[in-house]
Amino acid sequence: MNISCSAEQKFFEIPYEGEAVVAGFWSPELGLCSQSVLLKWKEGKVNSLQPLDHLESYPKTTLLWDSYFLLPGWIDAHVHLALDSLDFYQCLENWAQPFLIEENIKGFLQHYLEMGIVAIRDGGDLPGFSWRAKKKVKEGVWSGPRVISVHEAVNRAGMYGRFLGRGFKDLLEWREKEIDFFGQGIDQLKVVVTGLIKFDDFQGVGPTQWTVEELGEVVEAAHKRGIPVMAHASGEEGISVAITAGVDSIEHGYYMKTGQLERMKEKGIAWVPTVAPIGNLLKYPTDRYSSHEIDTLKRILEVQLTKIREAYHLKVRLGVGTDAGAYRVPHAQSFYDEMDWMVQAGIPKLEVYRMATHENAQILGSPELGRLDVGTPMSLLQLVSDLR
Ligand SMILES: [Zn+2]
Numbered sequence: 001m002n003i004s005c006s007a008e009q010k011f012f013e014i015p016y017e018g019e020a021v022v023a024g025f026w027s028p029e030l031g032l033c034s035q036s037v038l039l040k041w042k043e044g045k046v047n048s049l050q051p052l053d054h055l056e057s058y059p060k061t062t063l064l065w066d067s068y069f070l071l072p073g074w075i076d077a078h079v080h081l082a083l084d085s086l087d088f089y090q091c092l093e094n095w096a097q098p099f100l101i102e103e104n105i106k107g108f109l110q111h112y113l114e115m116g117i118v119a120i121r122d123g124g125d126l127p128g129f130s131w132r133a134k135k136k137v138k139e140g141v142w143s144g145p146r147v148i149s150v151h152e153a154v155n156r157a158g159m160y161g162r163f164l165g166r167g168f169k170d171l172l173e174w175r176e177k178e179i180d181f182f183g184q185g186i187d188q189l190k191v192v193v194t195g196l197i198k199f200d201d202f203q204g205v206g207p208t209q210w211t212v213e214e215l216g217e218v219v220e221a222a223h224k225r226g227i228p229v230m231a232h233a234s235g236e237e238g239i240s241v242a243i244t245a246g247v248d249s250i251e252h253g254y255y256m257k258t259g260q261l262e263r264m265k266e267k268g269i270a271w272v273p274t275v276a277p278i279g280n281l282l283k284y285p286t287d288r289y290s291s292h293e294i295d296t297l298k299r300i301l302e303v304q305l306t307k308i309r310e311a312y313h314l315k316v317r318l319g320v321g322t323d324a325g326a327y328r329v330p331h332a333q334s335f336y337d338e339m340d341w342m343v344q345a346g347i348p349k350l351e352v353y354r355m356a357t358h359e360n361a362q363i364l365g366s367p368e369l370g371r372l373d374v375g376t377p378m379s380l381l382q383l384v385s386d387l388r
Contacts, residue, residue, distance in 0.1 A: 001044050002143070003378050006116030007068050007385035014378060016044045020063035025049060025070040026387055027372030028358040032350065034387065038062075039070060046376045068383035071353070072372045073118025073145075075360035076335050077272050078230075078251055078321025081105045081133050081147075082125035085330045092163055095127055105133045108331040109144025115332040116382035119146040119361075119369050121321070123230070123251065124153040124164050124190050131185060148187045148364045150230065154218055155192035156209035161232075164192060171214050178221055188365065189222040189229045191215065191247070194238030197254045197300065199293045205235030205255065215245035228365050230272075236260075243269060249319065249363055254278075254300060256307045261316050270317035270363050273308050275301070275341035280328040283337065288327075308345040318342075319363045320356040350387075 002011040018041060024034040036052040049070075084091045084104055094100050112120060122130035134147035155161030157169045168174045174181075193215065195206010210218070215231075222229050223246075231247040233239050234254040242250055243263050249270040250256075256271070264271060278301050281289065289297070311318055320342060322334040329337075335356075342352040361370030372381055 001379055002113070004073055004113050004116045004118060004382040005068065006074075006114070006382050009114045011113050012383075014063075017042050018061070018063065019058075020065045021052065021058060022065045022068055022070045022383070024387070025372060026350065026353065027072055028354050029371055029373045032387065034069075036066060037070075039065075041378050044378055046372070046374055046378065046381075048374065065383055068385065069387050070372065071116075071382055071384050072357040072370050072376070073380050073382045074116050074335055074356050075119045075121075075320075075364060075370055076112075076117055076322055076324060076338075077121050077249075077319040077360045077363050078274055078323050079120045079122055079331065080125060080130070080323070080325035081108060081120075081122050081331070082127070082129035083325025085325055085327060085334075088327060095125075095129075098127070098129070101129055102133075105129060106142055106144075109133065109137065109142055109147075111332040112145045113143060115335065116384065117145050117332055117335055118380050118382070119148065119364060119366065121148040121188065121230075121360075121364050122150065123232070123323075124150040126152055126163055126165055128152065128184075134187075146366070146369070148366065150188050150190035151184060151186045152181075153190040153192050153232070154181075159192075159209050160195035160206045161192035161209075164190070171217060174218065182221075182225060182227075186227060189218070189227050190251075191218055191229060191231050191242075193231045193233035193242045193247075194235055197234050197252075199289060199296055199300075202296050202299050203235075203255060205238065208235075208238045208241055210241060210245075212241050212244045215241055215247075219245050219247055243267065251321065252323070254304060256304075256311075258307075258310060261307070261311050261314050264311075265314050265316045268317065270319050270359070271311055272319040272321035272363065273304060273311075274321055274323040274338070275304055275308070275345075276322045276324075276329045276334045276338045277326040278304065279341050280334065280337055284328055286328065305341070305345040308342065309347070312345070312347050312351070317359055317362070318347075318355050319360050320352065321360075
């Protein structure tokens, strides 16, 4: 079996039973321990964690991980495995050569594990690349993080999201194809509620695609099957429609309003604010955008960070998701950018870690992830170099 060592950007092969000295650990369950600890595991699962006296000696078989801290593996709550973060239009053309895309995805998955990310939630692609990747990981054909996949998104025909889903003309067409849609396999339902934000127009957002009644019916169809709903939504109107229709998480949510955060808190709706697709364009300068666009991006970033801080203080459920695959949002590495953005928003680092593990596990609908306790599989943990 393997354990991710993000400190060295690789994973270690380990026996099913063993022991190791680590410099300390952190988990949402056990809190922070920054003294040496003897970790023992049996049948691939954590068996005990005992603080150590420095003078003790260990058997020769004890692994010395004494420069690493043990943490639950990270979870990225929003990625697109079928996109390469380099060139959107070229990438869509490459979809005609599935072999190329699958090679890419295999590399991304490996890299996620090397960077300590043990689970991802994929927001979909029309050809179903992420769904097939999920199956290959599950069957052990590829190594990679656990993949929760929406398979194909639900969007309105002729509106934003053509690469995410086939598009439904209206609710009648949705009803006609609903059974088929769920039948093709789905972990969560992603609905495209609005278009994209506009980099050259502060407050500009592509049109809202559904009424509350329409979206409510789509949400109900998923919920009665026990399937959570993630909603791509930005702008006051679209976010309100998503909240009222009862979705489980708002993705992106640019231009969020305070009153909307309060309603989300009441209804237990999570927010995955994906800062990296905006913030990384400023953090890693590119000549792709005009100075007007750069100014607009700066304003969008500022209001997004302010709202994230507000959400944190209002105790709204906050997830950490990158939108990896988007331009300048590379798979795996961008997760560290996204955590930095949350810290920049004013959230204490260990609280960001809690969101990146425990809260994201709830958002993925996989509460067995994002934890470190007796019984946790070693393959869901990671070794990091420091906790500061
Ligand atoms: Zn997305």
